[in-house]
Amino acid sequence: MTAAAPEPGSRKEPQWAMVIDLQKCIGCDTCTVSCKAENRTPPGISYNVVIAMELGEFPNTRRAYLPRPCMQCDSPPCAGVCPVGATYKGESGVVIIDHDRCIGCRYCIAACPYGARSFDFGEGYDEMIAYAEVQAPEYGVRRGPRWRGEAPIGTVRKCTFCLHRINRGEEPACVETCIGDARYFGDLNDPNSVVAKLASSPRAFRLREELGTQPRVIYLK
Amino acid sequence: MSALTRDEAALRLDHEQTAPGPNRLMRAGWYLLLVTLMAAGGIAVLQRTVNGLAATNLTSTTPWGAWIAFYIYFVGLSAGAFLLSSLIYVFGMTRFEQVGRMALLTALVSMIVALVFVLIDLGRMERALSALVHFNWLSPLAWEMRFYLIYILLLAAEFWFAMRADLVRRAARSRLARWLSLGSRSTDTAQDHRMLRVLGTIGVPIAIFGVHGGTGTIFAIVKARGMWFSALTPIVFIVSALVSGTALLALLYILRQKALRRPVDSRMAADLGKLLGGFLLVDLGLLLYEYLVPLLSMAPHETEVLHVMMEGPYAWSFWILQLGIGMVAPAIILMTRLRESVPLTALAALMVVVGIVGVRFNIVVPPLVIPTLRGLPAGQYFPSAVEWWSSAGIIAMGLLLFSLAADLLPVDDDAHEIGGTAHD
Numbered sequence: 001m002t003a004a005a006p007e008p009g010s011r012k013e014p015q016w017a018m019v020i021d022l023q024k025c026i027g028c029d030t031c032t033v034s035c036k037a038e039n040r041t042p043p044g045i046s047y048n049v050v051i052a053m054e055l056g057e058f059p060n061t062r063r064a065y066l067p068r069p070c071m072q073c074d075s076p077p078c079a080g081v082c083p084v085g086a087t088y089k090g091e092s093g094v095v096i097i098d099h100d101r102c103i104g105c106r107y108c109i110a111a112c113p114y115g116a117r118s119f120d121f122g123e124g125y126d127e128m129i130a131y132a133e134v135q136a137p138e139y140g141v142r143r144g145p146r147w148r149g150e151a152p153i154g155t156v157r158k159c160t161f162c163l164h165r166i167n168r169g170e171e172p173a174c175v176e177t178c179i180g181d182a183r184y185f186g187d188l189n190d191p192n193s194v195v196a197k198l199a200s201s202p203r204a205f206r207l208r209e210e211l212g213t214q215p216r217v218i219y220l221k
Numbered sequence: 222m223s224a225l226t227r228d229e230a231a232l233r234l235d236h237e238q239t240a241p242g243p244n245r246l247m248r249a250g251w252y253l254l255l256v257t258l259m260a261a262g263g264i265a266v267l268q269r270t271v272n273g274l275a276a277t278n279l280t281s282t283t284p285w286g287a288w289i290a291f292y293i294y295f296v297g298l299s300a301g302a303f304l305l306s307s308l309i310y311v312f313g314m315t316r317f318e319q320v321g322r323m324a325l326l327t328a329l330v331s332m333i334v335a336l337v338f339v340l341i342d343l344g345r346m347e348r349a350l351s352a353l354v355h356f357n358w359l360s361p362l363a364w365e366m367r368f369y370l371i372y373i374l375l376l377a378a379e380f381w382f383a384m385r386a387d388l389v390r391r392a393a394r395s396r397l398a399r400w401l402s403l404g405s406r407s408t409d410t411a412q413d414h415r416m417l418r419v420l421g422t423i424g425v426p427i428a429i430f431g432v433h434g435g436t437g438t439i440f441a442i443v444k445a446r447g448m449w450f451s452a453l454t455p456i457v458f459i460v461s462a463l464v465s466g467t468a469l470l471a472l473l474y475i476l477r478q479k480a481l482r483r484p485v486d487s488r489m490a491a492d493l494g495k496l497l498g499g500f501l502l503v504d505l506g507l508l509l510y511e512y513l514v515p516l517l518s519m520a521p522h523e524t525e526v527l528h529v530m531m532e533g534p535y536a537w538s539f540w541i542l543q544l545g546i547g548m549v550a551p552a553i554i555l556m557t558r559l560r561e562s563v564p565l566t567a568l569a570a571l572m573v574v575v576g577i578v579g580v581r582f583n584i585v586v587p588p589l590v591i592p593t594l595r596g597l598p599a600g601q602y603f604p605s606a607v608e609w610w611s612s613a614g615i616i617a618m619g620l621l622l623f624s625l626a627a628d629l630l631p632v633d634d635d636a637h638e639i640g641g642t643a644h645d
Contacts, residue, residue, distance in 0.1 A: 104344015113445035
């Protein structure tokens with residue numbers, strides 16, 4: 001009611017971004033594995049994958065790797081299409097899903113240009129003891145055991161830059177575990193941060209830039 | 222229960238008085254078939270409810286499949302049938318008046334079927350109504366849910382006004398008709414016709430821009446996917462709605478007359494066929510542009526979709542269902558003198574009604590099979606048994622609703638049938 005509330009555009013919150021140096025990525029999939037362990041994602045769901053590509057024609061070929069977390073777009077197509085506003089751009093730039101509101105229509109999955117969203121079909125690693133006892137710690141929400149009928153089963157899931165870790169002052173799991181130190185994480189608004197500096201490097205590019213989604217994940221070629 | 226049987230008795234009396242009634246055995250067989258299909262579908266829906274979407278062959282790569290294809294198929298049938306009814310009630314093409322109420326009933330039932338398909342496709346079915354509480358004005362789907370609701374209410378109102386006088390006429394001998402007449406007494410239809418014109422006039426833009434153009438917009442705004450992201454998409458949806466709705470109506474009209482052992486007005490069947498042929502030609506023209514532009518502009522992420530459609534695992538759906546059965550073969554019948562034969566017109570209409578299923582499947586699935594980023598796994602999708610059976614059951618439910626309404630309500634003009642006031 002009073003003028004004390006900060007303006008939404010003022011961006012007092014840190015604006016989280018990730019830089020991935022493709023020259024340093026060796027395609028070891030550690031990010032994928034640590035992400036699965038951290039976020040306890042069920043079978044078939046990986047927030048973070050490494051796309052391996054073979055470029056060129058034999059014998060002039062080369063292998064390339066492209067790690068792909070959620071891009072946390074600045075104009076996210078997924079948030080635009082959500083009929084109930086269950087997915088939205090959070091204050092710190094992370095695209096968030098409200099699992100208690102999502103109706104599971106999967107329009108956002110169809111609309112995501114990066115294939116970064118997954119539907120939770122309710123499967124689990126039943127062979128792992130106590131897998132279902134602890135639910136994913138997404139956004140710091142403790143959901144208790146993974147039981148049928150409980151969110152996020154039946155809703156859409158995605159990478160959150162490990163928001164629950166960020167809130168504790170830690171880096172995302174994939175950044176912390178990256179063997180080649182190929183990932184950098186930080187505040188884009190802080191001109192002295194490594195990510196802010198690397199973001200303006202001539203090597204910097206973003207995926208499918210022609211779509212105007214303005215991803216928060218910046219690659220170095 | 223007793224009210225229902227009394228209504229049926231009254232109805233049977235009706236048919237005995239007016240037209241030769243339908244074969245009782247055939248009718249019983251028809252209802253038995255529908256109930257059996259619904260029971261099988263019910264088991265599938267139960268499995269889906271217990272196991273969630275894991276009972277389907279959907280994945281995170283191909284999140285939409287047969288149910289969404291059937292959803293847009295039935296929205297199309299509804300919008301098409303409704304627009305045809307407005308040719309009669311708004312634009313005064315009275316030569317089609319015989320099928321006016323049936324068009325409204327078809328539109329209403331199709332819309333209910335469409336919404337059931339959306340409902341079972343939701344990962345969280347129990348939150349379906351919360352979609353009406355929360356609203357994201359940027360999302361075409363959010364707008365659609367509201368448009369569908371308004372449209373259904375409008376259809377129900379129009380259907381009621383179209384039948385009102387006949388309900389009043391039947392009120393003396395049928396409790397159902399008395400109850401449905403909602404206390405109105407007059408058998409004068411002038412006021413009803415005015416209401417029909419007003420409601421139809423409001424309904425036309427709602428059906429074109431809201432219901433069907435809007436459903437096309439759901440796909441058209443998805444810039445991530447080839448062949449969806451085009452301003453032509455909503456237009457194609459509207460035209461193919463006209464095609465499928467007209468075809469369904471022509472088919473239902475001819476089949477129903479045959480089943481009730483009533484004469485088929487061959488002129489009207491031919492006129493409906495001519496209309497259908499015209500819509501088909503426009504649809505084929507749009508199809509040409511829809512494919513020519515991406516092909517000649519060499520837009521790779523669009524031509525990839527066309528490759529999957531034409532040469533990939535869904536080629537049968539494109540060449541046989543969509544193009545062969547759905548468009549070319551019926552166009553040949555309807556564009557030549559063959560259309561003068563009522564059975565051939567019915568065949569052409571049937572082919573369109575079946576073929577459009579392929580059109581809808583091709584809209585939904587191939588663009589989702591192409592990975593959004595090169596190197597990500599490509600999708601693979603073919604409906605599971607649960608999806609097939611539940612779809613069959615839901616369609617049977619729609620046919621049951623239609624048949625019951627057609628049996629119990631004055632879907633045909635009572636006065637017309639008795640020969641009181643012919644309209645043309």
